[in-house]
Amino acid sequence: MEARILNITILMSLIIAIIIIYFFFSIIRYHRRYMRLQREKIFAEITIRENERKRIAGDLHDSLGPLLSAVKLNISSVDVESPDDRRVLDKTGDTSTRSSAACGGSPTICCPIPWKERGLWKRSGNSSTR
Incomplete structure (x- = not known):
């Protein structure tokens, strides 16, 4: 009888151990799986934000x-007689030229370098290319 109780106890212990391991x-x-889905969600958000910045x-x-x-x-087409007024208009024209030049570079200034170019894509754990 004791051997039978011992066998049943060992069998139940094995079954419980298997369930716990499972x-x-x-x-x-x-x-x-949850971490992979979260990483994909973050990369999708980053891509959406980069596209919006580019737009x-x-x-x-x-x-x-x-x-x-x-x-x-x-x-530049305004004709003035006063040297002070001409200086103000020249200064304003120079400011406009600098602003226009800065605006010409705005697509690269406003948009960060994509992750792929920085090498962060590989470091982030995503081995697929997009």
Whole structure:
């Protein structure tokens, strides 16, 4: 009788151990899956933000560049007799030229370097190329 109780106890212990090990590996598997999905979500958000920055920078470049050039043309066409007024207009024209030049570089200024070019894509754990 004692041998039978011992066998049943060992069998039940093995069954419980197998169940615990199964749950442990299931938790690990689900955690890895959750982390992979979170990483994909973060990369999707980064991609969306980079695309939005590029769009805004392009819109800014397309709208401000011609406007500043038109302002410079209008300022340079004004004819004044006073040297002080001419100095103010020249200074304003130079400011407009610098602003227009800065606006010309705005797509690269407003947009960060993509992750792939920085090498962060590989370091982030994503081995696929997009």
